[in-house]
Amino acid sequence: xxxxxxxxxxxxxxxxxxVLSWRAAxxxxxxxxxxxxxxxxxxxxxxxxxxxxxxxxxVLVATGDDGRPVALSCFRxxxxxxxxxxxxxxxLAALYALPEVxxxxxxxxxxxxxxxxxGAAGFRAAxxxxxxxxxxxxxxxxxxxxxxxxxxxxxxTGGRVLEELRYRRELLT
Numbered sequence: 001x002x003x004x005x006x007x008x009x010x011x012x013x014x015x016x017x018x019v020l021s022w023r024a025a026x027x028x029x030x031x032x033x034x035x036x037x038x039x040x041x042x043x044x045x046x047x048x049x050x051x052x053x054x055x056x057x058x059v060l061v062a063t064g065d066d067g068r069p070v071a072l073s074c075f076r077x078x079x080x081x082x083x084x085x086x087x088x089x090x091x092l093a094a095l096y097a098l099p100e101v102x103x104x105x106x107x108x109x110x111x112x113x114x115x116x117x118x119g120a121a122g123f124r125a126a127x128x129x130x131x132x133x134x135x136x137x138x139x140x141x142x143x144x145x146x147x148x149x150x151x152x153x154x155x156x157t158g159g160r161v162l163e164e165l166r167y168r169r170e171l172l173t
Contacts, residue, residue, distance in 0.1 A: 001106050003113045006059035006072065008051045013069040014061070015043035021096035029133050034158030050074070057093060058117060062110045064101075071097035071106050073114040078127060090118040090171075092128040111144050119171040126171055129153070132163040141167050 006014060019038045026035060050056055057076035061069040074094035078084050092114060097107050118126050130137050132152070151166040 001070075001109055002063050002067075003060055003110060004063070006051055006061045006069070008048055010061060010069055011048035011051060012040070012044045014047040014059070014072050015040045017069055017072055017096050017098055018043050018047070018094070020098055024099040024102075025134065025137065026131070029131055029162060030158040030160055058114075058121070060110060060113055060117065062097075062101075062106045070101045071095075071110050073110050075114055075118055075126070077123075084125070084127075087122065088124050089168075090121070090123040090126045092118075092126050095128075107140060108144060115169070115171055124170065124172050125168055127166055127168045129164040129166055132165050138165070138167075145169050 019040050022030075022038060023035045047059075051059060057074050059072060059074045062071040064070045072094065073092065075090045075092050077087060078089040078091045080086060092111075095107065095111060095114075097110075101107075115126065127149070128141070128146070130141060132138075146167040146169045148165050149168045153164050153166075154161050155164055156162075
């Protein structure tokens with residue numbers, strides 16, 4: 001499956017991947033009305049702004065046979081909160097795939113391509129946040145070498161307070 005950097009003209013497709021992934025992955029975690037109200041047009045604007053920002057994150061897309069994005073990843077330097085040495089750790093801020101490609105290996109390929117790009121950018125480690133109740137997601141990350149590091153936060157999403165766990169992975173040995 002081809003993987004490339006996202007372009008501003010991909011914004012609408014990325015928004016569709018984002019919304020459809022959330023609706024499927026978080027159906028048991030977040031209120032149905034909240035998920036149903038997610039707006040692809042609104043998200044397209046957000047993705048367009050990200051892809052054209054001067055300090056834009058790195059966004060990779062996996063494309064299907066027709067060239068249309070079916071999965072995306074987004075990473076950036078970890079926020080400077082004093083937790084990690086500056087510039088040492090990337091944050092995998094997003095990893096979403098259309099539900100119809102779950103289990104096909106596209107997520108694994110995109111995660112590995114992201115890890116390679118993070119390493120090439122000079123990061124030694126990566127971290128991400130995952131909902132504690134997202135069993136499928138946690139299994140996916142653990143199979144790829146990510147491990148919880150013991151840090152957890154509680155965040156409100158869609159009117160529900162959920163625990164998020166931080167997972168980490170070394171990039172360079």
